[in-house]
Each structure stands twice: as structure tokens, then as C-alpha cells.
Amino acid sequence: MLEADLRDALRSHLQKLERPVELVASLDDGAKSAELRELLREIAELSPLLSLREDGGDARKPSFRIVRSGSDVEVSFAGIPLGHEFTSLVLALLQVGGYPPRIDPELAEQVRALEGDWRFETFMSLSCHSCPDTVQALNMLSVLNPRIRHVAIDGALFPQEVESRQVMAVPSVFLDGEPFDQGRMSVEQIVARLDRGAAQREARALDAREVFDVLVVGGGPAGAAAAVYAARKGIRTGMLAERMGGQVADTLSIENLISVPYTEGPRLSAALEQHVQAYDVDVMRGQQAAQLLPAAALGEPIGVRLQSGATLRARSVVLATGARWRNMNVPGEQEYRNKGVTYCPHCDGPLFKGKRVAVIGGGNSGVEAAIDLAGVVQHVTLLEFDARLRADEVLQRKLRSLPNVRVITQAQTTEVVGDGSKVQGLLYTDRASGASQRLELEGVFVQIGLLPNAEWLRGAVALSARGEVEVDARGATSVPGVFAAGDVTTTPFKQIVIAMGEGAKAALSAFDHLIRLPAPQGAEDAVEPEAQAA
Structure with missing residues (x-):
């Protein structure tokens, strides 16, 4: 499953393991479970400190835990962490295996001192380039403090859970089953939320x-x-x-x-x-x-x-x-932000697989977004305020070649509409005729500049x-x-x-x-005595 050069690189990294690590898989008879089984077997063969067993104990399948043998330190993945998350997998293996995380020592001690039990879940996408930062930050917390638990969930493999939790943007983080935050997060930001006195001490x-x-x-x-x-x-x-x-x-x-x-x-x-x-x-x-x-x-x-x-x-x-990113500043945009209104097609596009979406903006970023989304969603409507697109001609030619894309120019978006929990459509005014129009869709990707x-x-x-x-x-x-x-x-x-x-x-x-300012007050006192004598 892993290409030879990637396998060799991983074997080299795994030489840094200091303690035995067990890969504990929960699998079923599905094709994705077969893929994960093959991946975990290949990884386990790369180091004598790695072992693999299947226990089927997790309700999410396919999933697996990375466990430090003889301890309660572990990191979990629900899905197959390849793509942008492969680095998260490698770091999790190393850190659970005793290789010290790269973190400021004072911050590490702050994490270890956190009291309470915390159960985090992060819904991510393998094509999301923002997700690894959040996943790796929470994984690191769980290694430093075993009372913190974290599982990274590939939303594409668990669509029913994504739907029931109304996840419409990644990364989406839940704490103890309740929404915690969305978007890229660092260790510092998460700890500041958990440690109530941290902000005051830092200030x-x-x-x-x-x-x-x-x-x-x-x-x-x-x-x-x-x-x-x-x-x-x-x-x-x-x-x-x-x-x-x-x-x-x-x-x-x-x-x-x-x-x-x-x-x-x-x-x-x-x-x-x-x-x-x-x-x-x-x-x-x-x-x-x-x-x-x-x-x-x-x-x-x-x-x-x-x-x-x-x-x-x-x-x-x-x-x-x-x-x-510039906002449209129309009714419904903020209400449905991350509930269908999004600004990152690469991150959130996979969540709209098979659905109808709109892209707002006809510049390079808007046309590129429409091209990328066309390969994932059912249909893309691109709306441009001006009478023509402003993107480079090479991008426009590519856009016109796609059968599931419609371009509407002279379109002024006026409102995003929904049912209170998610987007259901978009209203726009035809600037040529003045008529108001409605598009039925589930997602709006805003790409109108900075x-x-x-x-x-x-x-x-x-x-x-x-x-x-x-x-x-x-x-x-x-x-x-x-x-x-x-x-x-x-x-x-x-x-x-x-x-x-x-x-x-x-x-x-x-x-x-x-160098043209007067010397700072007190600088004379810092001159060496020999220089003063001279």
C-alpha cells in the first residue's frame, strides 16, 4: 500500500521509537477496513517495537488506537490517515513511542498539570491542509496528559455522523460530545481554553x-x-x-x-x-x-x-x-458560516460530495475553486458580479470544459437562506434585468478577494x-x-x-x-570602563 520510498522513509523515522507501541484496530468486512488492515500490517513490519492486533472494540470501523505498551498513553484515528494526515500518523507513532514532542518545556508542563478528564473528537478531511495542525496539537496533548483523549475522524468515512452532528466545515472539534471550535488550532490556543488562568499568566x-x-x-x-x-x-x-x-x-x-x-x-x-x-x-x-x-x-x-x-x-x-478572506456582507452569511457557507474549497469540498454548491467570485481563486469542486460535488454554479470573468484565460477554458458547471455573470448575491441549521439556497439579483433569482443548493464557497x-x-x-x-x-x-x-x-x-x-x-x-536615534537612556552606563577611560 505504501510506495517503496515512503516505506523506507517511515522505517527510518521509526528508528527513533524508544518504547513498545501497539496498534489496536477495530475493523469490519468492508473495503476500507481491508485498506486499513493492510496499512497497519505494513507499518508494524517496519520496527520491532511495533505490534498489531485486532479487537473490534471501537464502534467506529475502520479505526485504530496507537497505544504505549504498559501505559494509558494513546492516540486514536477513525479512518485511514493518509493524504495530509500521514504526517499526523507518523508524529503520533513517534510521540506515543517515547520520542519527545517539539514543544516549549513550560507549555508541556502546563499541559501535564491540566486537571480533569477531556474527550476530544476532531472531524477532518484528508484533503484539508488546515486539519493536520489541529489534529497534531490535540494528539500531542493526549500524549503529554493521558487524561486527555483524542480521536481524529475522517468525515468522508462516517457521513451519518457528519450529518447528525451537522459538520459542514473542517476541522470541527468536539469536546465531550459538544462543539468546541472550528478551524486550525495550536497547542497554545487549546491550552488557553482549557486552563482558565493561562491567559492572565501569559499577559x-x-x-x-x-x-x-x-x-x-x-x-x-x-x-x-x-x-x-x-x-x-x-x-x-x-x-x-x-x-x-x-x-x-x-x-x-x-x-x-x-x-x-x-x-x-x-x-x-x-x-x-x-x-x-x-x-x-x-x-x-x-x-x-x-x-x-x-x-x-x-x-x-x-x-x-x-x-x-x-x-x-x-x-x-x-x-x-x-x-x-473578504465577506459578502449579506443576510445569512454569518448565520450559516461553517453550516454551508465556507471560504476554503480544498478543506471543505469533500463534505459536499454529491451536493449542489455555488462559488461566489470570478477571479482566479473563484474559478480555481469551481474547477476543484466540480470533481467532487454534483453541480457548481459560479456567480460573478461583473459582466465577465476576471480569471486568467487558461483557467476559464478549463472551467468551460466541465459539464457540471454553470457560470452566471452580472449576478449580485443578496442573501443566503436555510432552515436555521444549514444552507438551503442563495438569492441573487440579475443586474441586467433587475430580477431576483433563487438557487437551490447546500453550499456556498466565497472567493471574492482579500x-x-x-x-x-x-x-x-x-x-x-x-x-x-x-x-x-x-x-x-x-x-x-x-x-x-x-x-x-x-x-x-x-x-x-x-x-x-x-x-x-x-x-x-x-x-x-x-541607528539614527539617540542612544537609549542608560546606554552610557553599559560602556566598558576601559572605553570610558579612553
């Missing part, structure tokens, strides 16, 4: 941070480049990142990053994080900026107040908060009419000492390679600004 720790020379706000390509370039100057560098990778983490395929013919968003996000960690950068994850407090006078620290209430201080700041994450900066720095941070050729904003880069700015052409270059530029401009 106090952040408040106590010394003044940074450069504080980068944002963990995407622009922010990562800025942090690396600043740290290479040997100055005190901090990075505030709600999540590493930013919007890139939600991108499936990347083919225009020069010198890298092909990569995927999660892989690039991991590479960005690894590069930042190679330098002396104080990375503060899972934190969101709420307010910029410009310095009262030249050379005084600039403040960045966080949602938690903490305030970080820096002699210069690089804003790299990126952008997010919105800069700059609301928190309103009143602090100059913003354009589109809400973007205005920057000059050096990346400088309207406030001395504050620079900006990437998709949050007025720089044209929102591309990864451009964001990286702009991030580097902003960091160099920040350094240039710093």
Missing part, C-alpha cells in the same frame, strides 16, 4: 518583556522575512504571531515562489517558522494585536497593546498582519480608502519608527515573493531608523 509575562529594538507584528511571509533580517543585525527582535504562516497556511499549491517550482502552504509555513527559529527571535504565538500606541516623543518606546490586555514596547515596529487586517490601526497610522496601511518606497508609515510590509499595505500585487521582499525592506528600514 503578565508579556507585560514584563524588555523593550524590543524591532517588534514584528505578524507571522506570514512578510513578518518572517522582517524578523530574520532584523535578527541578523544582532538587535533585540520580537515577533507577535497569531499563527505562523498567516494566510499562506491556507494555500494549497504554490508554484510562483521563484526557485521553488512547487510547494504547499503548510510546508512553506513550517519552513518560515524554522527559519525564524534559527535566529534569536522572541516569538510570541497565539497573540493578537489590538492597538498601536505611537511613541510620545522621538526615541521613546512604541507600544503594541494585545487583546489579552498586555502591552509590548519597542523602539521600532514592523506591521505585517496580512489580509483575510481584506487587510488593519482595523486595529485606524487612527494610529494613515490608511488608504481600502483600509490598507499607506507606506512609502522604504516601507515607512505615517508614524516615525513604524514600518509595514505585505498584504496589509498599499504595495500593489499581493504575492508571497513580494511580501518577503517588502518584509526584508521594512526590517532594513527599521534598522536604519534605529
Whole structure:
């Protein structure tokens, strides 16, 4: 089942196992159970520390548990974790087998100290590139603290459960049978929810941070480049990142990053994080900026107040908060968000297999989404506000060749309708005739561009009419000492390679600004006595 090169790579990884691990399978006579049995047999043969048995004890079939022999440490999968989840499987095998998880020691102790019993279930899709982060985070928690249990469930193999729980977006996490959260989650974010006092302790720790020379706000390509370039100057560098990778983490395929013919968003996000960690950068994850407090006078620290209430201080700041998917802002959109309204065709498309869906937007992202969905769903209707599609012609030709796609131009979406629990249709106005029309469908995929994450900066720095941070050729904003880069700015052409270059530029401009400032108060005291005598 596993190709030879993949089997060899897995055998090499499994040499890191330190303790015996048992694979305990629950299978039936179905074809998927046969596939899982074959996969588990192949894996068990790759290490003398692995063994396999079938007990049929789990109600979900096919499923299996990865159990540390002689202990209560285990991780569970309901399904066949290949595709994007193969890495989750490998990490689970290693961590249950005693290989230490890559996690901050203080955070690990915080997880071990959590009291209570927690039963998590994550509904995921093998084509979802956001799901592995959440699955791996919860798996890691269950390894560190056996009172935490987690099972990752492939929704495609358990459609009745997906339907009964009204799962219409992945990853969807349930705690003790009740909805917990949706979307990509980190260990830090989950622990903050479970440990009620964690947020307050973290806020106090952040408040106590010394003044940074450069504080980068944002963990995407622009922010990562800025942090690396600043740290290479040997100055005190901090990075505030709600999540590493930013919007890139939600991108499936990347083919225009020069010198890298092909990569995927999660892989690039991991590479960005690894590069930042190679330098002396104080990375503060899972934190969101709420307010910029410009310095009262030249050379005084600039403040960045966080949602938690903490305030970080820096002699210069690089804003790299990126952008997010734009909403339609019509009735029903928020009510049915993740109940049929979604923004990620790669993640959520498999949940709509055999159903009728609409894609809103006729640019490259909208047409690409329609093409991808056409191979999964029963029918796709693409609605475009303008009189013609704006996507590249090569994409339009591909779209027109598909028999189960309909394109409607001059269509203004006016409402998403449903029964209170899920989407049932969509209303739009024909801009040519003024007539109102209704489409009967189960899913709406919104692909209408990006919105800069700059609301928190309103009143602090100059913003354009589109809400973007205005920057000059050096990346400088309207406030001395504050620079900006990437998709949050007025720089044209929102591309990864451009964001990286702009991030580097902003960091160099920040350094240039710093060397022209008066020496920080007290710096004279730090001069060596020999130098003073000279």
C-alpha cells in the first residue's frame, strides 16, 4: 500500500521509537477496513517495537488506537490517515513511542498539570491542509496528559455522523460530545481554553518583556522575512504571531515562489517558522494585536497593546498582519458560516460530495475553486458580479470544459437562506434585468478577494480608502519608527515573493531608523570602563 520510498522513509523515522507501541484496530468486512488492515500490517513490519492486533472494540470501523505498551498513553484515528494526515500518523507513532514532542518545556508542563478528564473528537478531511495542525496539537496533548483523549475522524468515512452532528466545515472539534471550535488550532490556543488562568499568566509575562529594538507584528511571509533580517543585525527582535504562516497556511499549491517550482502552504509555513527559529527571535504565538500606541516623543518606546490586555514596547515596529478572506456582507452569511457557507474549497469540498454548491467570485481563486469542486460535488454554479470573468484565460477554458458547471455573470448575491441549521439556497439579483433569482443548493464557497487586517490601526497610522496601511518606497508609515510590509499595505500585487521582499525592506528600514536615534537612556552606563577611560 505504501510506495517503496515512503516505506523506507517511515522505517527510518521509526528508528527513533524508544518504547513498545501497539496498534489496536477495530475493523469490519468492508473495503476500507481491508485498506486499513493492510496499512497497519505494513507499518508494524517496519520496527520491532511495533505490534498489531485486532479487537473490534471501537464502534467506529475502520479505526485504530496507537497505544504505549504498559501505559494509558494513546492516540486514536477513525479512518485511514493518509493524504495530509500521514504526517499526523507518523508524529503520533513517534510521540506515543517515547520520542519527545517539539514543544516549549513550560507549555508541556502546563499541559501535564491540566486537571480533569477531556474527550476530544476532531472531524477532518484528508484533503484539508488546515486539519493536520489541529489534529497534531490535540494528539500531542493526549500524549503529554493521558487524561486527555483524542480521536481524529475522517468525515468522508462516517457521513451519518457528519450529518447528525451537522459538520459542514473542517476541522470541527468536539469536546465531550459538544462543539468546541472550528478551524486550525495550536497547542497554545487549546491550552488557553482549557486552563482558565493561562491567559492572565501569559499577559503578565508579556507585560514584563524588555523593550524590543524591532517588534514584528505578524507571522506570514512578510513578518518572517522582517524578523530574520532584523535578527541578523544582532538587535533585540520580537515577533507577535497569531499563527505562523498567516494566510499562506491556507494555500494549497504554490508554484510562483521563484526557485521553488512547487510547494504547499503548510510546508512553506513550517519552513518560515524554522527559519525564524534559527535566529534569536522572541516569538510570541497565539497573540493578537489590538492597538498601536505611537511613541510620545522621538526615541521613546512604541507600544503594541494585545487583546489579552498586555502591552509590548519597542523602539521600532514592523506591521505585517496580512489580509483575510473578504465577506459578502449579506443576510445569512454569518448565520450559516461553517453550516454551508465556507471560504476554503480544498478543506471543505469533500463534505459536499454529491451536493449542489455555488462559488461566489470570478477571479482566479473563484474559478480555481469551481474547477476543484466540480470533481467532487454534483453541480457548481459560479456567480460573478461583473459582466465577465476576471480569471486568467487558461483557467476559464478549463472551467468551460466541465459539464457540471454553470457560470452566471452580472449576478449580485443578496442573501443566503436555510432552515436555521444549514444552507438551503442563495438569492441573487440579475443586474441586467433587475430580477431576483433563487438557487437551490447546500453550499456556498466565497472567493471574492482579500481584506487587510488593519482595523486595529485606524487612527494610529494613515490608511488608504481600502483600509490598507499607506507606506512609502522604504516601507515607512505615517508614524516615525513604524514600518509595514505585505498584504496589509498599499504595495500593489499581493504575492508571497513580494511580501518577503517588502518584509526584508521594512526590517532594513527599521534598522536604519534605529541607528539614527539617540542612544537609549542608560546606554552610557553599559560602556566598558576601559572605553570610558579612553
